[in-house]
Amino acid sequence: MAIFTKSVFYSILFIISGIISSSAQPFTFSGQVTNSRSKLPVAYATLYFSHSQSGTTADSSGRFKIFSNYRNDTLIVSSVGYVKLITMTNSQNRELNISLEPSDYELSEVKIVAGKNPADFLFKKIVEHKKENSKRALESYSYEAYNKLQFDMIDVSEKFQNKKILRPFSFVFEG
Incomplete structure (x- = not known):
């Protein structure tokens, strides 16, 4: 009887460890970052997950691949000249097509006056x-x-x- 309980105990332990290790598998998300107005790729955009602390940079054609340990995580996408995008991801939709809105910054006037060269x-x-x-x-x-x-x-x-x-x-x- 003791052998039966040991084998049942080890079987249950094996099943539980399999469930835990399978839930720790990283989720892979991939896609492309584009300009929302021109639909052109945004090269070298920065992408990172806020919870899993993993990040990456898009390539020259805006393509990326990023990993998260969580089924649902907050993805933050940014690039110079664009408004930062914060979006939620889920494990069902792993192909992400992200559109960044160009930011319109207006610089204040700069006056250049001729004078004595220091x-x-x-x-x-x-x-x-x-x-x-x-x-x-x-x-x-x-x-x-x-x-x-x-x-x-x-x-x-x-x-x-x-x-x-x-x-x-x-x-x-x-x-």
Whole structure:
């Protein structure tokens, strides 16, 4: 009888753990973010879920894929120049087509007035002290120079690689 109760106990425990682990599976949502007026894709829009704290960025064509641990979660979508969108998702509708409304910002007037260039004072001082700061006026003067040259050779023939002059550079053709 003790064996029967142990097997029933383990069976129930196995079923419960299966239910719990299946409910913890992340839900995948995908779709595209578009401009509500022009219907063009919104590139690199930011999307994130407020509860599961997961997020992503849409690609250059507005396509995205995002994961949530919750069946129902709040999705927040934003992009520069658009009104932030906050919407609820559910596990039944996993293909999301999101339209963002362009935001119309009007900047206040900017006046540019010609005047004295503040750098003129600095330039005058540099010119005045040119002889004092010349390297010829210094007792000693030194510097370090560094040059780097990089080039790639692609699709080089075997005959060219085996030339006598290139043998010390055989490492270039490896790989």
